[in-house]
Amino acid sequence: MDSLIKEKFGDNFVDKLELVADSLFFEEKKNTTFEYYEVDTWAMRKNNEDQLGGDFIINYLNEKLPPKSSFRFVSNIVDRPHYVIEFTVDKQGETKNVEIKERNNTEKFKGTDKIILNEISKIKDWTPASIRNEPVTAKFQRGVAIESGE
Template sequence: MKYIPLVISLLMLSCSDESSEKAETLTDQGLAKKANLPPPPPPIGEQIDRNNELCVAEIERARLDAMKGKLVYSKYEGMKIRRHDEELKELLKKFNIAYEPLGMNCTGELNCYGLYMDSLITEKYGVNFISSLSQIADHMFEARWATKTYEYWHVDVEPKYGKVPPDTFILSKLNLPVGWDYEPMQSERQYIEAEFVVDTTGAVSNIKVGDFGYNLKYSNNKFLSHLKKQIKSIIEEMKPWEPAMFNSHKVKCWYLVDINLDK
């Protein structure tokens, strides 16, 4: 926690007058000179092959970006997902640092860009800059409970409807169209996902059906539009819900329902 006041001071400086902007420009010029130096060694524990062609290309791309004054935080951290990503991106922007999280990769070469940028960010702001900023971002994530719409996996208690699971209720009301092919697939299942927001009063909004996930047999694809309309209508009639809870507060929450269409 001792590094947080330092970051707060930096945040205040980043929002100050034109003289600070000039000082920042001078610092960026120094950064460009730093980018001309050979790439730094990877941090302890990072298994990166810097002779790999893809890694070399990533380092060169990072070096050229830095020479243009562009800093990017993009460290790859496996399956770790920060709940405060949105807030961290907001804070990094105050320091003119873009946040571009890397996708999954098996070999790590794509992280050479991120590691090179990390070394430049550390050079400019210090070793504990990102970790301190992440702590502030997480405090912001928690403090915004009155206005923020959380994901269902981030809340303490998910939204709840009645005494039966929501997917069971929807299926009980769903009428599959005439001509529906009931023969199951050999190694897959037919399903459609519905996502929506449950607010602090238990009301539902922002209903999206099949926009992010569905799987139908080729013979049933023609019924997708019909299913989406019917499921949306059923969800609109499901009220009220019990709202999600986060840190003892009722909060707005995105909720996902996976509707299995196979018997």
């Protein structure tokens, strides 16, 4: 089939078709919110090479805990109480629509929901995600686990 397409339409036909399809997809959705898997580059912390800031969110949340807290936030959610947080980074690099999508054994850590929602909402200096080098609004998820000091 590939040889028939090449013969009839030329060597680069499929590549050109993919570019047109990408362009149409982007134009149709450019003023909406993209899912993380639809973007070419994820949101990054300004002046940082790590997508989604690496452990920035974890470190940032730990700074907001009360002194002598009995727990801390960590990124590895395996076998730990944890949250799955969803948030949007808009075209201007601001955090929007922070939601907790999943809770797992977090009941005994009172107030952590509020800390996570309030503090992540305050982050305003992202380099936004992009498609075809154009900044876009995109939705991301991040796991935040709790490591107890007990």
